[in-house]
Amino acid sequence: MSSCWGSQIKLSIFGESHGTAIGGVIDGLPPGVAVDFDAIAFQMKRRAPGQNRWSTQRHEDDSWEVLSGLFEGRTTGTPLAFLIRNKDQKSKAYANLNIVPRPGHADYTAQAHYHGFQDYRGGGHFSGRLTAPLVFAGAIARQILENKGIHVGAHIRSIGPVDDERFDPIKVTADQFEAIAQKNFPVITDESGEQMKEIIEAARMDRDSAGGIIEAAVIGTPSGVGAPIFDALESSIASMLFAVPAVKGVSFGDGFDLAAMRGSQANDAYDKMDDDGRLVTLSNHNGGILGGITNGMPIVLNVVIKPTASISKPQQSVNMQNGEKTELIVKGRHDPCIVPRAVPVIEAAIAFSLLDAYYLYQGLEHV
Numbered sequence: 001m002s003s004c005w006g007s008q009i010k011l012s013i014f015g016e017s018h019g020t021a022i023g024g025v026i027d028g029l030p031p032g033v034a035v036d037f038d039a040i041a042f043q044m045k046r047r048a049p050g051q052n053r054w055s056t057q058r059h060e061d062d063s064w065e066v067l068s069g070l071f072e073g074r075t076t077g078t079p080l081a082f083l084i085r086n087k088d089q090k091s092k093a094y095a096n097l098n099i100v101p102r103p104g105h106a107d108y109t110a111q112a113h114y115h116g117f118q119d120y121r122g123g124g125h126f127s128g129r130l131t132a133p134l135v136f137a138g139a140i141a142r143q144i145l146e147n148k149g150i151h152v153g154a155h156i157r158s159i160g161p162v163d164d165e166r167f168d169p170i171k172v173t174a175d176q177f178e179a180i181a182q183k184n185f186p187v188i189t190d191e192s193g194e195q196m197k198e199i200i201e202a203a204r205m206d207r208d209s210a211g212g213i214i215e216a217a218v219i220g221t222p223s224g225v226g227a228p229i230f231d232a233l234e235s236s237i238a239s240m241l242f243a244v245p246a247v248k249g250v251s252f253g254d255g256f257d258l259a260a261m262r263g264s265q266a267n268d269a270y271d272k273m274d275d276d277g278r279l280v281t282l283s284n285h286n287g288g289i290l291g292g293i294t295n296g297m298p299i300v301l302n303v304v305i306k307p308t309a310s311i312s313k314p315q316q317s318v319n320m321q322n323g324e325k326t327e328l329i330v331k332g333r334h335d336p337c338i339v340p341r342a343v344p345v346i347e348a349a350i351a352f353s354l355l356d357a358y359y360l361y362q363g364l365e366h367v
């Protein structure tokens with residue numbers, strides 16, 4: 001099933017953007033986890049559409065109903081199913097997109113895969129709306145991780161040409177994650193954030209869109225999580241991240257910058273053994289993962305989010321019924337930039353995939 005992910009804990013996501021509802025089923029959660037609903041609501045609100053100028057103007061409160069798997073506030077250990085109803089669909093703007101596909105969106109590839117049977121309204125199952133269930137599942141995963149002292153955070157590293165400060169790859173803290181998560185524009189330096197908002201507004205006024213990079217980090221992960229060859233932690237986190245619409249690049253540690261370095265610059269020299277017997281490195285160019293396994297340093301990664309495909313500037317497309325070239329002006333309520341709302345989504349994807357890897361590791365630990 002292509003909309004189902006995971007090995008130790010599994011997440012299945014269903015629904016279409018303009019259908020009745022979207023939702024998910026999480027299978028494999030341990031029984032007895034006390035679920036903090038306020039913490040879920042906090043994460044859902046960070047992602048929800050329609051709250052500011054740099055977001056789509058579609059208004060969804062993203063409230064949810066839990067259908068199973070919870071009893072008296074705790075997980076039962078059976079599949080936890082939840083539903084998020086769609087309330088503000090306006091499908092008129094999508095009337096012709098099954099015939100004239102939007103460049104950059106999934107209209108043409110959905111047609112090729114589903115042979116015209118796909119619900120193309122609002123991007124259907126391909127819509128960024130389907131990241132709401134991911135954030136819900138991620139919110140539960142991060143509660144379990146936080147109880148183990150593992151914290152996930154992210155910020156907007158860049159929008160167009162404007163950069164934010166970077167996380168310190170050794171000293172980044174959970175307090176810093178928390179401070180950023182409280183902001184409605186999640187950056188480290190608010191002055192950079194103001195410039196980024198100007199870039200987004202300029203693109204929007206130009207009937208265009210902007211993209212950027214999200215930097216994420218995880219602290220508190222013990223050394224040893226992840227496994228060779230195909231369960232490398234980089235692979236499992238990346239496979240979840242690439243499920244997020246508009247993600248076009250993922251790199252760990254110094255990523256593509258490693259290409260220009262020498263080994264002496266890229267290696268993270270070992271400095272000392274801490275009280276828990278864990279080796280600490282002087283630098284963190286490898287982003288906390290070696291051989292697909294955590295070394296206990298912060299996991300650091302970067303995610304490229306492309307500029308929103310649906311722009312109202314005239315674009316060239318082709319009519320899929322008669323093969324004729326045609327000009328397309330996309331209508332509807334689109335995010336002029338996806339990056340700010342994608343920050344909690346990226347955190348959720350990392351939390352869920354890391355918890356899955358953690359359970360694999362914990363299992364091995366007891367062998």
Ligand SMILES: Cc1cc2nc3c(=O)[nH]c(=O)nc-3n(C[C@H](O)[C@H](O)[C@H](O)COP(=O)(O)O)c2cc1C
Pocket residue numbers: 056104105106123126127128129131244245246247306308309310311333334335338341342345
């Ligand atoms: C939170 C979020 C919001 C999004 N909003 C829009 C949008 O308003 N308009 C749009 O064209 N694409 C939007 N996207 C991206 C498209 O869904 C995505 O580009 C499309 O499904 C094609 O997939 P791909 O870009 O991964 O190849 C959004 C993605 C996310 C994660």
Ligand SMILES: C=C(O[C@@H]1CC(C(=O)O)=C[C@@H](OP(=O)(O)O)[C@H]1O)C(=O)O
Pocket residue numbers: 017048049056057058060089090122123126127128129130132245332333334335
């Ligand atoms: C609804 C959400 O985002 C949507 C993601 C999206 C897309 O193409 O990905 C297109 C827009 O859909 P619509 O045209 O129905 O307004 C966004 O609003 C959401 O994030 O909850």
